[in-house]
Amino acid sequence: xxxxxxxxxxxxxxxxxxxxxxxxxxxxxxxxxxxxxxEITQLWTCSMHxxxxxxxxxDCPICGMDLIPAASSAEGLxxxxxxxxxxxxxxxxxxxxIVGEHISDVETGFVLSGKITENEDETATMPAHFNGRxxxxxxNSLGEHVKKGQAIAQIYSPELIAAQQELITAYKLKTSxxxxxTAVKNKFxxxxxxGAQLDEVExxxxxxxxxxxxxxxxxxxxxxxxxxxxHIMDGKPIFKVSNLNTVWANFDVYENQISQFKKGxxxxxxxxxxxxxxxxxxVDFIDPILDTQxxxxxxxxxxxxxNDLFKPGMFVEGKIKGIVSSSKEEVVTxxxxxxxxxxxxxxxxVKMNPKEAIFEMHEITLGNQTGTNxxxxxxxxxxxxxxxNGTFTVDAAAQLQGKKSMMNKKGGKTMTGHEEHLGxxxxxxxxxKTINKNxxxxxxxxxxxxxxxxxxxxxxxxxxxxxxxxxxxxTQSQLLLKSLTKVDMKLLKSKxxxxxxxxxxxEIKATTNLILNTTDIKMQRTxxxxxxxxxxxxxxxxxxxxxxxxxxCPMADNNKGAYWLSKEEKVVNPYFGGAMLTCGEVxxxxx
Numbered sequence: 001x002x003x004x005x006x007x008x009x010x011x012x013x014x015x016x017x018x019x020x021x022x023x024x025x026x027x028x029x030x031x032x033x034x035x036x037x038x039e040i041t042q043l044w045t046c047s048m049h050x051x052x053x054x055x056x057x058x059d060c061p062i063c064g065m066d067l068i069p070a071a072s073s074a075e076g077l078x079x080x081x082x083x084x085x086x087x088x089x090x091x092x093x094x095x096x097x098i099v100g101e102h103i104s105d106v107e108t109g110f111v112l113s114g115k116i117t118e119n120e121d122e123t124a125t126m127p128a129h130f131n132g133r134x135x136x137x138x139x140n141s142l143g144e145h146v147k148k149g150q151a152i153a154q155i156y157s158p159e160l161i162a163a164q165q166e167l168i169t170a171y172k173l174k175t176s177x178x179x180x181x182t183a184v185k186n187k188f189x190x191x192x193x194x195g196a197q198l199d200e201v202e203x204x205x206x207x208x209x210x211x212x213x214x215x216x217x218x219x220x221x222x223x224x225x226x227x228x229x230x231h232i233m234d235g236k237p238i239f240k241v242s243n244l245n246t247v248w249a250n251f252d253v254y255e256n257q258i259s260q261f262k263k264g265x266x267x268x269x270x271x272x273x274x275x276x277x278x279x280x281x282x283v284d285f286i287d288p289i290l291d292t293q294x295x296x297x298x299x300x301x302x303x304x305x306x307n308d309l310f311k312p313g314m315f316v317e318g319k320i321k322g323i324v325s326s327s328k329e330e331v332v333t334x335x336x337x338x339x340x341x342x343x344x345x346x347x348x349x350v351k352m353n354p355k356e357a358i359f360e361m362h363e364i365t366l367g368n369q370t371g372t373n374x375x376x377x378x379x380x381x382x383x384x385x386x387x388x389n390g391t392f393t394v395d396a397a398a399q400l401q402g403k404k405s406m407m408n409k410k411g412g413k414t415m416t417g418h419e420e421h422l423g424x425x426x427x428x429x430x431x432x433k434t435i436n437k438n439x440x441x442x443x444x445x446x447x448x449x450x451x452x453x454x455x456x457x458x459x460x461x462x463x464x465x466x467x468x469x470x471x472x473x474x475t476q477s478q479l480l481l482k483s484l485t486k487v488d489m490k491l492l493k494s495k496x497x498x499x500x501x502x503x504x505x506x507e508i509k510a511t512t513n514l515i516l517n518t519t520d521i522k523m524q525r526t527x528x529x530x531x532x533x534x535x536x537x538x539x540x541x542x543x544x545x546x547x548x549x550x551x552x553c554p555m556a557d558n559n560k561g562a563y564w565l566s567k568e569e570k571v572v573n574p575y576f577g578g579a580m581l582t583c584g585e586v587x588x589x590x591x
Contacts, residue, residue: 004387005548006313016220019577022411023355028327029030031535035306039460044058044067044069044430045068045069045085045305051529053176054067061573068085068087069085077358078360078508079265079363079403079477080356080360080403080404081167081352081359081360081403082358082360082397082398082403083356083358083359084218084357084359084397084399085356085357088259088357088358088397089357091579093389093390093560093561094357094387094389094390094393095387095388095389095390095395096351096385096386096387096388097334097335097384097385097386097388098383098384099332099333099376099380099381099382099385099386100332100333100382100383102219103300105107110257110260110315110319110320111318111319111505112251112252112253112318112319112320113251113252113315113316113448113510114249114250114299114315114316114317114318115249115250115257115313115314115315115318116241116247116248116252116303116310116313116315116316117247117248117249117250117312117313118244118247118248118250118312118313119242119243119244119246119247119248119302120244120248121242121244122243122246123218123219123222123240123241123242124215124219124240124241124242125237125239125240125525126152126216126218126237126238126239126241127235127236127237127238128213128214128232128233128234128235128236128237128238128242129157129190129191129192129213129234129235130159130160130191130232130234131159131161131231131232131233131234131427131472132155132156132157132160132231132232133155133156133157133229133231133232133251134153134155134157134226134227134228134229134231134232134259135154135155135210135228136149136154136228137152137155137227138151138152138153138154138567139152139221139224139239140154140224141178141217141221141224142222142224143220143221144220144277145219145220145221145267145443146217146218146220146221146239146241147215147218148216148217148218149214149215149216150214150215151212151213151215152213152214153212153213153226153238153240154208154211154212154213155210155212155213155232155245156210156212157210157211157213157400158206160191160211161209162206163184163187163188164201164207165189165207166184166206166531167184167185167188167198167201167202168201168202168205169305170183170184170185171202171328178180181250181390182328183441185198192213192214192216192570193211197211197212209284214500215241216554217241218241218243218251219241219242219243219245220241220242220244221239221240221241221242222240222241222312223237223239223240224238224239224390225237225238225240225292226238226239227237235236243310244305244308244310244312244580245304245305246302246303246304246305246307246311246396247302247303247305247310247314248300248301248302248303249269249300249301249302249303249310249318249587250298250299250300251298251299251300251301251508252294252296252297252298252299252511253296253297253298253299254280254284254295254502255290255295255296255297256295257507258286258297259517261283261299261320262283262284262286263284263285263286264280264283265282265283265320266280266282266320266321267280267281267282267283267301267319267320268280268316268320268321269303269316269318269319270316270319271300271310271314271315271316271317272316273309273314275276279303280302281301281302282301282302283300283301284298284300284301284302285298285299285300286298286299286300286555287299287300289401292490293489293490295490296502296504297493301318303567310490313340313457332375332376332380332381332382332509333373333375333376334348334372334375334376334386335388336372336373336374336381336503337359337388337389337391338386338388338391339366339374339391340359340391340395340406341500341540341541343539345363345365345406346363346364346365347361347362347363347364347370347390347395347406348361348362348364348379348380348386348387349361349362349386349387349391349394349395349398350362350380350384350385350386350387351385351386351387354385359387359394359398360395360403360404361395361398361403361404362379362380363379364376364377364379365377365378365379365470365562368483369484369502374472385445392533393529394538396587396588419496436557440540440542440543441446441496441497441500441541441542442540443491443492443497443542444491445545446488446491447487447488447491447492448542448543448544448545449544450486450487450488450491450543451487451538451544452544452545452546453483453540454480454483454487454508454538455535455539455544455546455548455565456475457479457483458480458532458535458565459481459565459566459567460472460476460479460527460532461473461477461480461512461515461531461533462475462528462564462565462566462572463572463574464572465521465525465528465574465575465577466523466572466573466574466577466581467577468521468577470521470524473515473521473524474516477512477513477515477516478516480508480512480518481509481512483514484505484508484509484512487500487505499540500541501538501541504537504538504541504557507534508531508534508535508538509529510532511527511528511530511531511534514527515527515528520576525556525557525560525574525575526566527573528575528576529556529557529562529563529564532562532563532564532565533563535565536550536565536590539590540590543590543591546567546591547567547589547590547591548565548566548567548586548589548590549561549567549568549586549588549589549590550563550565550567550584550586550589550590551564551565551566551567551571551584551585551587552584552585552587552588553573553575553576553580553583553584555574555576555580555583556573556576557575563587565590569586571583571584571585571586
């Protein structure tokens with residue numbers, strides 16, 4: 001009996017250990033599997049608002065778009081890397097390029113930006129040769145072709161009336177006093193008046209109240225200095241004409257690039273007006289005097305224009321081959337569109353995995369600007385894949401995910417404006433600098449106030465687009481250009497300040513001119529997108545001591561999306577006018 005009790009006890013103990021070892025393990029595994037299932041539970045986000053995370057599919061509470069599956073895991077990513085979905089990449093039109101590929105400057109040298117002007121060696125001025133008043137004007141518009149001997153104006157002149165009296169008397173005494181007659185006639189020849197008009201005075205003996213003056217030059221009128229009723233003075237210009245069979249292409253060369261160029265270098269000139277044509281020329285002249293405001297010199301190329309292809313004022317690019325760098329090291333060059341600036345820092349986003357949209361911010365050191373590209377001295381290598389379109393959108397995604405970004409070089413969650421839009425309260429423990437304020441170049445308040453005038457004109461231009469008011473748009477474009485020229489660059493005290501401001505000034509001027517010189521409002525809105533991008537960079541780098549809202553519409557520019565700036569949080573969309581006036585949201589607040 002005792003033997004059976006021992007057997008039963010041993011069996012019970014064995015069952016107990018078996019349950020503990022195997023039953024407990026099953027339970028532990030079940031718990032582990034349950035936790036794992038919780039870990040991989042699918043979340044849903046919005047492709048345009050990645051801060052939205054919901055446990056089930058539905059509509060985005062901001063824009064109403066269908067939510068898409070969020071990346072289920074960040075496994076394998078470093079602390080500074082982040083991932084974007086394919087949908088987000090497509091909707092934001094994010095594009096990447098391999099450094100060293102498809103960048104012509106590395107192979108072909110510098111690309112310079114310039115403008116067509118009249119050939120001043122082929123330009124002549126038609127001056128007045130006596131004092132008088134304009135009664136009729138036969139040349140009224142710029143661009144008009146004038147031929148030598150063509151009537152240009154009818155002039156009343158008291159001194160001509162007195163001289164006619166002398167002529168009539170001298171004509172009567174012509175036989176007895178020929179020298180007197182010749183002297184009076186020569187006086188009229190010095191005034192460039194001769195021929196039939198004087199013959200009529202001599203024959204009739206009647207004084208003419210006004211005389212017609214004729215052009216003694218031929219060409220295209222590029223400047224008119226008089227109008228009906230205005231007074232002319234001996235020696236003062238009436239109009240200027242140019243022979244446009246040849247024109248000048250004037251390019252800006254920055255101070256640190258001057259040593260790379262010399263007279264006689266071959267140059268290829270291209271223009272958007274003739275996208276498939278390349279015009280060849282040579283460097284004809286390099287200005288020996290530096291423009292102290294822009295820190296540039298003029299490089300001039302004379303172009304043949306017998307077919308009248310080039311128009312004064314047209315923007316062109318000049319490519320000079322054979323200039324890459326004085327260093328024997330490999331040159332790294334990237335498009336300007338890839339670079340974000342904040343104060344002294346320049347950053348790009350590198351795609352870390354060729355098969356996945358995994359990105360990381362890299363700080364770089366820039367060298368010379370060559371056209372629309374920059375040389376990179378440190379931070380990138382040829383073969384790296386970088387974001388070249390949609391850089392700001394990628395930066396916003398980095399901010400939202402708490403990664404290193406343009407506005408937050410150490411990482412950690414920041415607020416970008418989305419949270420304000422959703423009505424979330426801002427934590428008082430967050431430093432204001434990490435919220436909206438970039439590191440920026442410190443400049444004087446006077447300089448910032450001048451930039452504020454430019455920005456106010458930009459806002460008025462934006463409002464004109466929102467109202468579909470093309471007349472107001474033209475006026476505001478002119479005012480913006482005028483304000484930009486009044487910005488005193490002498491207030492910039494360092495080379496760094498100049499190097500940041502001048503490219504932005506140049507781009508803002510160019511895009512505003514494009515808006516001004518077209519009547520197609522669709523194209524004006526396309527140009528406005530680029531204007532807004534450069535204006536945002538200007539405010540980020542220098543500031544204007546005012547809160548500015550950086551707003552975004554995902555459907556603008558054929559669903560590629562477009563940004564603009566506003567003084568108010570309320571959205572007034574400039575890209576669709578009255579059709580979609582409130583479409584968009586605040587993406588960032590610039591302070």
